[in-house]
Amino acid sequence: MKIDVILPCLNEQDALPWVLQRIPPGHRAIVVDNGSTDDSARIAADHGAHLVTEPHRGFGAACHAGLLAATADIICFMDADATLDPGQLPHLTWPIATGAADLVLGRRTPPPRPPHARLANAALAAHLRRHTGAPLHDLGPMRACRRTALLDLNLTDRRFGYPLEMVLKAARAGWRITETPVRHLPRRGRSKVTGTVRGTMRAIADMRRVMTETA
Template sequence: MSQSPIIDVIIPAYNEEKSISKVIAEIPGIVRQIVVADNNSSDRTGDVARAAGAQVVFEPQKGYGKACLSAMDWIKNQEIQPDVVVFLDGDYSDFPEEMKSLVQPILDGRAELVIGSRALGRRESGSMTFPQVFGNWLATTMMKYMQGAKFTDLGPFRAIVWKDLLALNMVDQNYGWTIEMQIKAHKAGLRYVEVPVNYRKRIGVSKVSGTVKGVFGAGYKIILTIFKYW
């Protein structure tokens, strides 16, 4: 890959007006543009993100994957396409400044997909609930024995070569998005690595781990996705 690759960032966001500007402000200068997919927020997420310098795409249909797909569609319509796309959440639980180390394996030509692993990094106490930790362990263990894919995390902070992402033909519109990408990348023969990333308590209440419905809904969808591509 060239020494000056074009890197775009996608941030799916739902009701993150208190955190989104912090996330955007700490994204390194190696990035060309930041695309925030406002997933039908009832607060001022879109306005705050736009004021902070991001491109904002409005997606009325709720769903993590749906928001990511809408941001991808927006990027597809740009005259100059990126070389690499980075995904991260808008709740300030990730450390955006770690993006340089996240994309480095791609820039070095060692990988097409890089997962920021919270399991390998340092987690602030209380940043992940027990169901999240157990769910990640269960999902990655199932992937290992059913798919042969070796991951330690389904972390949202990740980087992937744009053309390879398009070739994966992503379709999941909700909680199965991250694991779909990892399984499809493995099956497609993409080179993937994990790098340690740190994780802190998010700003606000999680839409997944913050409710019983969210925990069971995400867990069900993740396991269903594993079996779907088995």
């Protein structure tokens, strides 16, 4: 069974070697360079990853470019910042492969450390439980599903609302959504989103827009 792992990337030269070295057998890393000014692209290529360049900035733009480049039946998304271990991916892909679930999210343990990020994530998860019925506690960046099914959802957000739109539209389409615990590691460098209150607020604004548009 072949599985593609989509890794949106913006200036992650310090984290990429560790991440790519831990991609499990049978999994192909697709690194989507979203305008890096460091050596991320070269490092990705040197480590055998399939490199995609997405000039339009935005987390969703990078994710979607990776989705379009993927060819495997099962795909995964995860951050390239070494906060999550790719070795845990089989815990997410097995329920997809066996037909037990349609979308599996990794529930980060422990949760993100900055208080503003933890509160925002908890509030968002509560909203998702109320509106989708899915037993989610974390809108985690590690997730797995089937490629063609995700393409059929026709996701349109190209910013930080992409992961939320995926869950909302999947629930609307009747997908079975679940989560599994994954170990959350200290980040190498400061996060572009949760590392600052401004970044978190920008992500919240994007997600509020997505919730309004998909209501």
